[in-house]
Amino acid sequence: MTRKQRRGILIGTCLAVLGVAVGLVLFAMRDSIVFFYSPSEVAKMQIAPGQRFRLGGLVETGSVVRGEGTTIRFTVTDRASTLPVTFTGVLPDLFREGQGVVTEGTLEPDGVFHADNVLAKHDENYMPPEVAKKLKAQGVWRGGAEAKTADPQGKMN
Amino acid sequence: MIAEIGHYALILALGVAIVQTLLPLLGARLRDPQLAAVAAPAAQMQFVLVGMAFIALMTAYVTSDFSVQNVWRNSHSAKPLLYKISGVWGNHEGSMVLWVLILASFGAGVASFGTNLPRQFKANVLAVQGSIAAAFLLFIITTSNPFVRLDPAPFDGNGLNPVLQDPALAFHPPFLYAGYVGFSMAFSFAVAALIEGRIDAAWARWVRPWTLAAWMCLTLGIAMGSWWAYYELGWGGFWFWDPVENASFMPWLAGTALLHSALVMEKRDALKVWTILLAIITFSLSLMGTFLVRSGVLTSVHAFAVDPARGIFILAIMGFFIGGALTLFAWRAPLLTKGGLFAPISREGALVLNNLLLTTACAAVFVGTLYPLALEALTGDKISVGAPFFNFTFAPLILPLLIAVPFGPLLAWKRGDLMAAAQRLTAAACVALVIAVLLLAFRQRGPWLAPFGIGLGVWLVMGALTEIAYRVKLAHGSPAEAWRRLRNLPRAAYGTALAHSGLGLAVIGIVATTAWRSEAILALKPGDTADIAGYTLAFKGVAPRQGPNYRERVALFEVTRGGKAVTELTPSKREFTVERSATTEAGIHASWRGDLYAVLGDQLKDGAYSVRLYFNPLVRLIWLGALVMFFGGAVSLSDRRLRVGAPKRADAKAIPVAAGK
Numbered sequence A: 001m002t003r004k005q006r007r008g009i010l011i012g013t014c015l016a017v018l019g020v021a022v023g024l025v026l027f028a029m030r031d032s033i034v035f036f037y038s039p040s041e042v043a044k045m046q047i048a049p050g051q052r053f054r055l056g057g058l059v060e061t062g063s064v065v066r067g068e069g070t071t072i073r074f075t076v077t078d079r080a081s082t083l084p085v086t087f088t089g090v091l092p093d094l095f096r097e098g099q100g101v102v103t104e105g106t107l108e109p110d111g112v113f114h115a116d117n118v119l120a121k122h123d124e125n126y127m128p129p130e131v132a133k134k135l136k137a138q139g140v141w142r143g144g145a146e147a148k149t150a151d152p153q154g155k156m157n
Numbered sequence B: 001m002i003a004e005i006g007h008y009a010l011i012l013a014l015g016v017a018i019v020q021t022l023l024p025l026l027g028a029r030l031r032d033p034q035l036a037a038v039a040a041p042a043a044q045m046q047f048v049l050v051g052m053a054f055i056a057l058m059t060a061y062v063t064s065d066f067s068v069q070n071v072w073r074n075s076h077s078a079k080p081l082l083y084k085i086s087g088v089w090g091n092h093e094g095s096m097v098l099w100v101l102i103l104a105s106f107g108a109g110v111a112s113f114g115t116n117l118p119r120q121f122k123a124n125v126l127a128v129q130g131s132i133a134a135a136f137l138l139f140i141i142t143t144s145n146p147f148v149r150l151d152p153a154p155f156d157g158n159g160l161n162p163v164l165q166d167p168a169l170a171f172h173p174p175f176l177y178a179g180y181v182g183f184s185m186a187f188s189f190a191v192a193a194l195i196e197g198r199i200d201a202a203w204a205r206w207v208r209p210w211t212l213a214a215w216m217c218l219t220l221g222i223a224m225g226s227w228w229a230y231y232e233l234g235w236g237g238f239w240f241w242d243p244v245e246n247a248s249f250m251p252w253l254a255g256t257a258l259l260h261s262a263l264v265m266e267k268r269d270a271l272k273v274w275t276i277l278l279a280i281i282t283f284s285l286s287l288m289g290t291f292l293v294r295s296g297v298l299t300s301v302h303a304f305a306v307d308p309a310r311g312i313f314i315l316a317i318m319g320f321f322i323g324g325a326l327t328l329f330a331w332r333a334p335l336l337t338k339g340g341l342f343a344p345i346s347r348e349g350a351l352v353l354n355n356l357l358l359t360t361a362c363a364a365v366f367v368g369t370l371y372p373l374a375l376e377a378l379t380g381d382k383i384s385v386g387a388p389f390f391n392f393t394f395a396p397l398i399l400p401l402l403i404a405v406p407f408g409p410l411l412a413w414k415r416g417d418l419m420a421a422a423q424r425l426t427a428a429a430c431v432a433l434v435i436a437v438l439l440l441a442f443r444q445r446g447p448w449l450a451p452f453g454i455g456l457g458v459w460l461v462m463g464a465l466t467e468i469a470y471r472v473k474l475a476h477g478s479p480a481e482a483w484r485r486l487r488n489l490p491r492a493a494y495g496t497a498l499a500h501s502g503l504g505l506a507v508i509g510i511v512a513t514t515a516w517r518s519e520a521i522l523a524l525k526p527g528d529t530a531d532i533a534g535y536t537l538a539f540k541g542v543a544p545r546q547g548p549n550y551r552e553r554v555a556l557f558e559v560t561r562g563g564k565a566v567t568e569l570t571p572s573k574r575e576f577t578v579e580r581s582a583t584t585e586a587g588i589h590a591s592w593r594g595d596l597y598a599v600l601g602d603q604l605k606d607g608a609y610s611v612r613l614y615f616n617p618l619v620r621l622i623w624l625g626a627l628v629m630f631f632g633g634a635v636s637l638s639d640r641r642l643r644v645g646a647p648k649r650a651d652a653k654a655i656p657v658a659a660g661k
Helices: A003-031 A039-044 A129-137 B002-030 B039-062 B069-074 B081-089 B092-113 B119-143 B167-196 B201-232 B243-268 B272-295 B308-335 B347-379 B387-404 B418-424 B426-442 B450-471 B479-488 B491-516 B620-643
Strands: A033-037 A052-059 A071-077 A082-088 A100-107 A113-119 B383-385 B518-524 B529-532 B535-546 B550-561 B564-569 B572-576 B581-585 B587-590 B594-603 B609-617
Touching: A003 A033, A003 B347, A003 B387, A033 A039, A039 A052, A039 A082, A052 A082, A082 A100, B002 B039, B002 B092, B002 B119, B039 B069, B039 B081, B039 B092, B039 B119, B069 B092, B081 B092, B081 B167, B092 B119, B092 B167, B092 B201, B092 B272, B119 B167, B119 B308, B167 B201, B167 B243, B167 B272, B167 B308, B201 B243, B201 B272, B201 B620, B243 B272, B243 B347, B272 B308, B272 B347, B347 B383, B347 B387, B387 B450, B418 B426, B426 B450, B450 B491, B491 B609, B491 B620, B518 B529, B529 B609, B535 B594, B535 B609, B550 B587, B550 B594, B564 B587
Parallel strands: A033 A052, A082 A113
Antiparallel strands: A033 B383, A052 A071, A052 A100, A071 A082, A100 A113, B518 B609, B529 B535, B535 B550, B550 B564, B550 B572, B572 B581, B587 B594, B594 B609
16 A cells, blocks of 8 residues: 555545534534523514524513422513413422523423423522523613622533 | 731742743753753642642631631531532632642652653753643632632631532542643643654653543543532433533543554654644643633533633633644644654554544534534524534544444554454454344333444443453463463553443443433322332322531432332432522432432422432443543553653654555
């Protein structure tokens, strides 16, 4: 085998692996990325039923209703718009009314967000940064909740 | 007083680090060996000073000195001693001191034990190491001083985040940092080689033990973090592709590649430029991890406080070291003597494939981790890239590597015989295939690919055993002869076999848990029973209990399997009074089948409790596999110490190179 052939094989293999990797990444980018919206954005946008996204905001005070079995209904608000959410499962430790929450799921034709994952952080004063930013952007930020602690915060997922 | 001593020691350490950086480089320029000789004692001194600062901080924590702001924020007098100690690195400032302490200890290690290094080269290595320490010490002193006092001193502290009050997490950061920071040694060796403009096989021999030590610690650190997340967060999962997890995983991937490419360089004097680049990339990824965790650009369980000033400072440090090293690389790398090419089917070729796949997989993780940040900066859109992305990109890239692993050690250097290697692996392949087919036949649920995943893990373990069997010539010759060979086998061979079979065990655990996990979310009233994976759990009720610094509500489940009592599970919800925070303590029953995992949820309005049950088959193999990998690294390292005694620089008579016919 000549030197040239050896080099050719090496470069060819590298390009092939890189090509596959780029292909996989681009394909996965299209399919498995989840956008983050606030209730107002959801109200403005046309989101197709079944499209997964993350909905973030505050759990509206007095909105949490425990239904049949382990199904829970609550409303997520960004103080401009609200969206009802239903979730079946065990809520995180610090899921509280009036606190920040991020939920992931799909908006169904009945206008209810069916969450299959609820993320709340382990910090009493925690406000998901996405929520804080969106609230600030909409001018309804009231401050105070963005307490800085040096401690690591709760698990996002 | 103690806090002031610590603060003073930190500032002195900064001064020493600057001396350690400048004098040796100046000595190299002026050809003054005495200036260069300053490096080693300076590195040792720096270690002593940072150690003093660390002990000072720890003393403040143990004695609950709340006049130190950092202690007040992160500790409490009612906390158990272990968590007072681990509280030192449970916060940004303290963990930075630990970070620099480990950095200094690696520097002092090279200064003390690197007696076989050429004098000027050693001085250059320590100078580069000193410059990293200087940058981070400056960072600590100016933006994150842990010794700031409070006046008047508060009566009691704020406490440590309850999810961090856990034994596994107490030791997770030190190991993780030892891994992250240990790669700085490979970086310093690489930059020193670039400064000198020469590099040879001896370089790889010097750098490998340090890289191996760092890699071992990182392996264990990541495994501990995963283990902690598994039982403490109550999600029952072991890996979430969380950005900060990825930040530790990327240096691991690159570091694993580095270990293998350094092997080629050591044995065959090839892949030199690539190995240097990989050493730079590995530590760059460690720096990036540090930046991601501490700048607040990411949110995660491990993320520290959001402080833009710190983020910009670390970004500057990162830019300086990565940019500087890559510029130096671009400038000096063409001067380095190239290694030869080699036959594609050879040990070298297999290790190149290993490097190619590991770095590509690492790049895929990199894209997935940073893409959301880049997109938000460019368009303002907020997205999250979750597990589906990583599973889809990472798995196909790592799969061919896992298939190829057993072939590598069986191929000869220079020119290997793929057919002969395949022949030797026939038995291993048959065992793996039979297990896969049996699983496929008896499978009741789960994806059809899963049995082959298990087969892959078996293939890795059997392949590692095959290599040992081949090397002791088990098939030919008497058992006594094989036993003699077995004892005379270099420890590095055992290290390789252990590390590769550890990987196999982890693969089996990951596949089994992912494919065959059972999950149930139920509303249970006291007296109800639930069935999962052959177990029957009788819910007896919930009772309050008082812990040392928390109150908890404990549920009691009596677990039976086939009518026989197995165990009692007591998942609980803890309310930490000081921290005003709650945690979920899962009830876990471990057996050889897997883990039965119960989580207590909220009380529902009709007196029932929401309860989450999992059965995670073979999940412990994941951490056992990591432990075996760590142990393999340790065995290999103990071998190196014997052999590292006499590496010589390859001078005029260059090592012959296979290629170039």
